[in-house]
Amino acid sequence: MLSGNLKKMAATAPQGQVQYSLTLGDDSINMNELIGKKVALHFKGAINCTHCGRVTKKSFSQGFCFPCFKKLAACxxxxxxxxxxxxxxxxxxxxxxxxxxxxxxxxxxxxxxxxxxxxxxxxxxxxxxxxxxxxxxxxxxxxxxxxxxxxxxxxxxxxxxxxxxxxxxxxxxxxxxxxxxxxxxxxxxxxxxxxxxxxxxxxxxxxxxxxxxxxxxxFIYPVLEYPTKVTSLNAEKTPEIEGVLMGIKGQYWILDTGVINIRKYTGYQASLTF
Structure with a gap:
């Protein structure tokens, strides 16, 4: 299990083949190796600002607390x-x-x-x-x-x-x-x-x-099967996101239960099991 604050996946494309890794806390994992396997991402209900680290009830501009959102040039x-x-x-x-x-x-x-x-x-x-x-x-x-x-x-x-x-x-x-x-x-x-x-x-x-x-x-993305109908998964409403990881494209996980934008939840405390 990996646990920590989410941030966007790192992506590289040697010879055009896209490779993803995810870092949670002090650990990182090669996400391509989880394609075709069941994964569970549990959101713990807490968010830390990616700039100042303070706990915030809501994330602004993908990872900032409201004071930082109002003062930072990046926002x-x-x-x-x-x-x-x-x-x-x-x-x-x-x-x-x-x-x-x-x-x-x-x-x-x-x-x-x-x-x-x-x-x-x-x-x-x-x-x-x-x-x-x-x-x-x-x-x-x-x-x-x-x-x-x-x-x-x-x-x-x-x-x-x-x-x-x-x-x-x-x-x-x-x-x-x-x-x-x-x-x-x-x-x-x-x-x-x-x-x-x-x-x-x-x-x-x-x-x-x-x-x-x-x-x-x-670029070729690690996708076993694309969905014919795209169903978005919302961690605010369903803090336990799980399913078979059918692929990754952009910053999205494509699960057999729906899709989730990992970058959207930057700063959210979460744990990953597989």
């Missing part, structure tokens, strides 16, 4: 809407944090999770970002100078392509293989004027096109 609205970054206005909650995480190179990418989508992530978060979203394909489009710029570029693309994953469709494994290189060329052609305007405003090197040096990455 500001610009995290979900990076084009609204206000560091340059001098109003950032934590300028030093922003200098470390926001004022560094970011990528704008295309991914195929429940279908074609656009997204952004820090320069050191690929392919982790794709794996967390359950993408079967991913391709970086641009390298940009900071988080705000990634949001401005993503906003252009959102007029032509989705920026959200339909998690239910993703868990059904129904995404059809796409030619992301062709999609990249098509979208850049459509949005050339907007991209050119951003470069004229912020400088030529603010957006670097990766078309000539990039490749499409493909």
């Amino acid at each position: 500001d609205s610009c995290i979900m809407s990076p084009e609204k970054c206000h560091y340059h206005l001098g109003t950032c909650r934590e300028p030093e944090w922003a200098e470390k995480y926001c004022l560094q190179d970011h990528y704008v990418y295309l991914a195929n999770s429940s279908g074609l989508k656009v997204g952004i992530t820090r320069g050191d978060q690929l392919p982790t970002r794709w794996l967390d979203q359950g993408a079967t394909q991913g391709r970086a489009l641009f390298r940009v100078v900071n988080r705000r710029m990634s949001g401005l570029v993503e906003t252009l693309f959102k007029n032509e392509v989705a920026d959200k994953t339909n998690w239910r469709n993703m868990l059904k494994g129904t995404a059809v293989e796409l030619n992301l290189e062709n999609e990249q060329e098509r979208l850049i052609g459509l949005l050339y004027d907007g991209l050119d305007a951003l470069q004229n405003e912020f400088g030529l090197l603010s957006i670097v096109d990766l078309s000539d040096e990039n490749e499409t990455h493909e």
